[in-house]
Amino acid sequence: AQKVTQAQTEISVVEKEDVTLDCVYETRDTTYYLFWYKQPPSGELVFLIRRNSFDEQNEISGRYSWNFQKSTSSFNFTITASQVVDSAVYFCALKEDTGRRALTFGSGTRLQVQP
Amino acid sequence: GAVVSQHPSRVICKSGTSVKIECRSLDFQATTMFWYRQFPKQSLMLMATSNEGSKATYEQGVEKDKFLINHASLTLSTLTVTSAHPEDSSFYICSATTGTHNSPLHFGNGTRLTVT
Numbered sequence A: 001a002q003k004v005t006q007a008q009t010e011i012s013v014v015e016k017e018d019v020t021l022d023c024v025y026e027t028r029d030t031t032y033y034l035f036w037y038k039q040p041p042s043g044e045l046v047f048l049i050r051r052n053s054f055d056e057q058n059e060i061s062g063r064y065s066w067n068f069q070k071s072t073s074s075f076n077f078t079i080t081a082s083q084v085v086d087s088a089v090y091f092c093a094l095k096e097d098t099g100r101r102a103l104t105f106g107s108g109t110r111l112q113v114q115p
Numbered sequence B: 001g002a003v004v005s006q007h008p009s010r011v012i013c014k015s016g017t018s019v020k021i022e023c024r025s026l027d028f029q030a031t032t033m034f035w036y037r038q039f040p041k042q043s044l045m046l047m048a049t050s051n052e053g054s055k056a057t058y059e060q061g062v063e064k065d066k067f068l069i070n071h072a073s074l075t076l077s078t079l080t081v082t083s084a085h086p087e088d089s090s091f092y093i094c095s096a097t098t099g100t101h102n103s104p105l106h107f108g109n110g111t112r113l114t115v116t
Helices: none
Strands: A003-005 A010-014 A018-021 A022-025 A033-038 A044-053 A059-061 A065-069 A074-079 A088-096 A109-114 B004-007 B010-013 B019-025 B032-038 B045-049 B067-075 B076-080 B090-096 B111-115
Touching: A003 A033, A003 A088, A010 A018, A010 B067, A018 A109, A033 A074, A033 B004, A044 A059, A044 A065, A044 A074, A059 B010, A074 A088, B004 B090, B010 B019, B019 B032, B019 B090, B019 B111, B076 B090
Parallel strands: A010 A109, B010 B111
Antiparallel strands: A003 A022, A018 A074, A033 A044, A033 A088, A059 A065, A065 A074, A088 A109, B004 B019, B019 B076, B032 B045, B032 B090, B067 B076, B090 B111
């Protein structure tokens, strides 16, 4: 069965610091998709990235970057030069290619960026 | 881009009443919709999967007679919380997708239910 682990429950940083959110996943499928979502206090889920299992290239989007390593089943997310607006709960999620097509979410990491 | 509209965004109801939450795909045909529940400071847990025109598949521990799901068209799924109790107070969020495994998932903005 699939599983996503976000070991960091809460992280607090000061503005302009870099911060990395960890995500470790488990799956038996060879084809799967990994996601990161941001959930601000208002509750909606903001899509950040989707990565399929065959694409191990790291990705950078502005201050955001993602490090996908199949060897360690990890898909970590780094925010560079954090800002107060980055404060939110961040979820890592997994979707397998077989079986049900719903996302399985990690427990989330609450990021607080202090001014 | 694809949009999923979820209504209402907030609802307060009295214990014992029923509440209906709507999830609409605005510009695509959603053959499959998922309903999630999120208790405060917790993760999103899948409640059920609904495919258009067929009965929903519920996750273990979710009462199908309490959480009625209807997916009668390719653009609308509804979740009805029947005889709501305070412990049903939660954030409910739907997501919709087309039929293929590779297709993206689109989330509604969620419904915050408070049962008094």
